[in-house]
Amino acid sequence: MKIALDVMGGDFAPQNPLLGAIGALQAYPDITLLLVGDRDQIAEEFWRHGGRQFIDRVEFVHTTQVVAMDDQAIESVRQKRDSSISRCVRLVKEGKADALVSAGHTGAVVAAATILLRTLPGIPRAGIATVIPTEHKRFLLIDSGANIDSDPTHLLGYAIMGSIYSRELLHVANPCVGLLSIGTEDAKGNELTKQAFKLLAQAGLNFSGNVEGHDLFENPVDVVVCDGFVGNVVLKTAESIAKAVMHWLRSELGRNPIRMLGAYLARGAFLSVKQKASYEEYGGALLLGINGTCIIAHGASTPKAIGNAIRIAREAVTQNVNNRIIQEMRRHCEAESENTAASRA
Amino acid sequence: MKIALDVMGGDFAPQNPLLGAIGALQAYPDITLLLVGDRDQIAEEFWRHGGRQFIDRVEFVHTTQVVAMDDQAIESVRQKRDSSISRCVRLVKEGKADALVSAGHTGAVVAAATILLRTLPGIPRAGIATVIPTEHKRFLLIDSGANIDSDPTHLLGYAIMGSIYSRELLHVANPCVGLLSIGTEDAKGNELTKQAFKLLAQAGLNFSGNVEGHDLFENPVDVVVCDGFVGNVVLKTAESIAKAVMHWLRSELGRNPIRMLGAYLARGAFLSVKQKASYEEYGGALLLGINGTCIIAHGASTPKAIGNAIRIAREAVTQNVNNRIIQEMRRHCEAESENTAASRA
Known part of the structure; x- marks a missing residue:
């Protein structure tokens, strides 16, 4: 399973996301992480913190922009197309990642996920x-x-x-x-x-x-x-x-x-x-209803919190939460239209 | 200063309001309390708890109805005209009390105060x-x-x-x-x-x-x-x-x-x-903006909380909070209309 991690997001980026990534790689042998951010900056720090042992299970995805905490959410999606947040979302959209985790600007993550991935049918x-x-x-x-x-x-x-x-x-x-x-x-x-x-x-x-x-x-x-x-x-x-x-x-x-x-x-x-x-x-909160798996971590996330956010992403994908939502919404809509038909008859 | 106390209101009525009343009578020698409720029931209990020493500073106001916690707020004002809450509010309206305190149904107190006393000019x-x-x-x-x-x-x-x-x-x-x-x-x-x-x-x-x-x-x-x-x-x-x-x-x-x-x-x-x-x-919370002084106490009020609610009623009357609100609102409206005139000119 591949999870895209926004390494530039959060109050203690890039250090805490990178330390959290190392913890998650240790804990969950079935995951690969796409580390999204300024490659030069994050690769060096990742190796320094002992990430080299996971060299086969990480990929660095270089981005040139970062969404600042005072950026407007929707504007950030339009104007910072190469931000670490938007890139994480696009990796999911393009099927290159199964889920994304970000401790960055919550509004920007919600906006990017909603605009680029759209909501699930019926939601x-x-x-x-x-x-x-x-x-x-x-x-x-x-x-x-x-x-x-x-x-x-x-x-x-x-x-x-x-x-x-x-x-x-x-x-x-x-x-x-x-x-x-x-x-x-x-x-x-x-x-x-x-x-x-x-x-x-x-x-x-x-x-x-x-x-x-x-x-x-x-x-x-x-x-x-x-x-x-x-x-x-x-x-x-x-x-x-x-x-x-x-x-x-x-x-x-x-x-x-x-x-x-x-x-x-x-x-x-x-x-x-x-x-x-x-x-x-x-750890992180799941942005439910998006056509993709998107975890929003607390801005002040510690490495442990980032690790937990990655765990939740992994579980949401494994449990196929989105498919269950689609099925449940379909059932709900069918029941609704039956009720309407019955009340008309 | 005369304060009307709803003795039937709150989870532990009439005991806690009565004990709170005794505490307040001890603490504030300048107040008289109108104890509003079922006279037979509350008088006996008041004497039993040692209220007799304050015989000159209390009046019992008999009412026959109580607003239940599941009553509708506005309906309760219309249908239970002789409830302890409505009676407290009317005592203020008629100038027989300077303020009221109730730990009863919050919505009913707000409705009775708003309907019977109305809001202050400009509020x-x-x-x-x-x-x-x-x-x-x-x-x-x-x-x-x-x-x-x-x-x-x-x-x-x-x-x-x-x-x-x-x-x-x-x-x-x-x-x-x-x-x-x-x-x-x-x-x-x-x-x-x-x-x-x-x-x-x-x-x-x-x-x-x-x-x-x-x-x-x-x-x-x-x-x-x-x-x-x-x-x-x-x-x-x-x-x-x-x-x-x-x-x-x-x-x-x-x-x-x-x-x-x-x-x-x-x-x-x-x-x-x-x-x-x-x-x-x-203690209690002041219902601000009403043409009268009305304190809403917590439903679970202890005697101490009731005593504090009475203290707040006393302070609000002494400090003439309502007059200050009226003045401030008048100043605000004048400033507003000057601004409007200036922007038109």
């Missing part, structure tokens, strides 16, 4: 599916920022795709889907969620109705469906507050020697929560 | 202003759920009102206002925030542009402005995840005797974070 919009850890389980948040100002049919697509992801990649037998809203009663929400509620209730999903912000971590369902604006705000708030609580606790623990001793004795517990709550353990 | 919609604690400061989130599917002018009103609240009640000299969005660049966001951005930038506020989810707790501004749907999801997510992290940590700390000893030695740190992060310390 109106792609959505970013992010796995979020809680104490006892993980849940999937979709969309966490691909598509702003979504409409109800987009949310229906997310629900169907999210269920497939949860089943195939997270191994949940009958994933329970919730619609993120501001009250659990059916009629609570904004115009978007009220309309989406009706669609989701009729879609043959294991739909548990509306879920609220406090259900996310206290009583999580398997798949949480929402508009990309809301999902992005929730995701970033969640990341930030978990970090803030731990940081706050650390300052309190440092206030006197007895607390410091206590913290030292209990350090395993802190480490364990920090580790389990860290996005690094979960 | 298109009321917004719930919630104070949220972070490690080093507090910030104000407005709207945290009064008004769903808001438009840009509503957000402008929130920004102006939030600045006044922050200055007058939280004593921030020149409050910095941020617009909750999904990227810090001006052009990032959904249709609502993009339009609101322009209005906020021209309003003569100390506007710092877009803020993202991770700025909320890591790099907070003083006032965060957003649509009520988004604000409600963020607030509930934030409450839930802080609790979840602490809970998670507790289970990890209990895994072996050494960690348990460590946790015991460091218990002061945990307690301190728990206390500072708790909504109880901050």
Whole structure:
């Protein structure tokens, strides 16, 4: 399996993508990586970090441009045709790679993938599916920022795709889907969620109705469906507050020697929560609904996070997630038209 | 000063409102409380909890109905005209109370206040202003759920009102206002925030542009402005995840005797974070923009939280927050029409 890695993307590029690549090459003997970026710069660093042992399993793909974090997403696709992001996407389009991984400008990755690869049949919009850890389980948040100002049919697509992801990649037998809203009663929400509620209730999903912000971590369902604006705000708030609580606790623990001793004795517990709550353990988010496999990694990705993103790309390809989405959407459309025919008869 | 307290509202009514009332009567010698609810039931319990010492500073207002949590908000105002919520609001309308506090059905309180008291001149919609604690400061989130599917002018009103609240009640000299969005660049966001951005930038506020989810707790501004749907999801997510992290940590700390000893030695740190992060310390949220003073307390309010909600009601009346809003809106409208005239000339 060939995976294209955007080596120029992310806050710590090219080092972290390259170190992540080495980790993934070690862990998954069946993958080949296409390392996409400025060849001179990245090859030298790759060899320096000990990449030479994998010389048969990497190819360098030279590009001359990089999408900056303040570039406009859609403009970047048009104006930087030789960016590492666009090149990764084209490698997938041309069948030279089975999947791509980028920790670069999220909007640019979404735009390039949508414009160059298009969405799968029956899917109106792609959505970013992010796995979020809680104490006892993980849940999937979709969309966490691909598509702003979504409409109800987009949310229906997310629900169907999210269920497939949860089943195939997270191994949940009958994933329970919730619609993120501001009250659990059916009629609570904004115009978007009220309309989406009706669609989701009729879609043959294991739909548990509306879920609220406090259900996310206290009583999580398997798949949480929402508009990309809301999902992005929730995701970033969640990341930030978990970090803030731990940081706050650390300052309190440092206030006197007895607390410091206590913290030292209990350090395993802190480490364990920090580790389990860290996005690094979960790596990249799958951009679901694209005709291709595209993983969006966190901008601040560590080598471990990049390695995990590559793992997810590999799993998504192996499990053939896209084919399952196409089949499920076809089934859904057939059921829809049967219902329409029946109601007309 | 007279404050109407909905004794029937909240998950632990009437006990917690009554205990909160006693605490507030002790703490603030200048207030009189109108205890609104089923008189037989609440009077007996009030005396039992030692309320008799305040016999001169309480009045019981008998009502026969209670808004249930699954009642429709607007319907509840029309159909339960003698509910404790509607009665509290009418006491303010009739000038018999200076402010009201309720931990009952939030939607019903918003609906009753909006229908019966109306909004202040120049304010298109009321917004719930919630104070949220972070490690080093507090910030104000407005709207945290009064008004769903808001438009840009509503957000402008929130920004102006939030600045006044922050200055007058939280004593921030020149409050910095941020617009909750999904990227810090001006052009990032959904249709609502993009339009609101322009209005906020021209309003003569100390506007710092877009803020993202991770700025909320890591790099907070003083006032965060957003649509009520988004604000409600963020607030509930934030409450839930802080609790979840602490809970998670507790289970990890209990895994072996050494960690348990460590946790015991460091218990002061945990307690301190728990206390500072708790909504109880901050009490109720002010429904800003209503022609009257209305405090919405958390459904799960403890007696302490109710006491704090009463404190906020008292401060809002003392600081004359509503008059300041009216003046500020008048100034804003005048500036607007001068600008329009100037651009026409």
